Amino acid sequence: MSQRLPHFFRIIAALDQGHEQNFVKAAEVFVDGQDSQRVVLHDLLRVCHLFFGFPRIVRALTLLSQQLGMPASPSQVEIAADPLAHGEDLFREVYGRDADPVLTHLERVDPQFRAWVLRHAYGTTFATTCLSLAERERLSVMALVATGCWQQARSHMRACLRHGVSLEDLLQDLVSVEWLNQEQRDLATTCLHAEAELG
Numbered sequence: 001m002s003q004r005l006p007h008f009f010r011i012i013a014a015l016d017q018g019h020e021q022n023f024v025k026a027a028e029v030f031v032d033g034q035d036s037q038r039v040v041l042h043d044l045l046r047v048c049h050l051f052f053g054f055p056r057i058v059r060a061l062t063l064l065s066q067q068l069g070m071p072a073s074p075s076q077v078e079i080a081a082d083p084l085a086h087g088e089d090l091f092r093e094v095y096g097r098d099a100d101p102v103l104t105h106l107e108r109v110d111p112q113f114r115a116w117v118l119r120h121a122y123g124t125t126f127a128t129t130c131l132s133l134a135e136r137e138r139l140s141v142m143a144l145v146a147t148g149c150w151q152q153a154r155s156h157m158r159a160c161l162r163h164g165v166s167l168e169d170l171l172q173d174l175v176s177v178e179w180l181n182q183e184q185r186d187l188a189t190t191c192l193h194a195e196a197e198l199g
Helices: 005-017 020-031 035-052 054-068 083-109 111-128 133-146 150-162 167-175 182-198
Strands: none
Touching: 005 020, 005 035, 005 133, 020 035, 020 054, 035 054, 035 111, 035 133, 083 111, 083 133, 083 150, 133 150, 133 167, 133 182, 150 167, 150 182, 167 182
């Protein structure tokens, strides 16, 4: 497991569960007075607005500023000149053979939302983070399982496996921190084994 991932999971679990003091403590432990870690923490929170919404991330950033004196840090990566095209390229890299069916589905249910996913989620948020693809995808799996978005969780499970994350590492993620309940862990375990068997 990436050395940063357990920290990421603890930070976001506390945020998701509304445990503000646990969130602040986990963030403080991760940053440990290092500016480079503060940049990573802010990138992590920017990514997580995709799963938990703007209001919760604004609250998290406010807590960091008020309780830890952590001002916002700029992203270290510039936004592409054409975020929509760049976002689709990144989306296709992540989703592989699943990309066309997912994009077709999004186009059918809401073309504007499809464009927003590509431009904002992939072309801006994922494209400018310092988190690795594997870290983003493993975090996505955990966040989607925690929020009960099972279809999307399975898509990101496949992406993890496609990009070299082992089944064993993904199973370990499920029990690495006190975030998921037993029912969520059991169902996620079943889904992971099913996706691994499908290859």
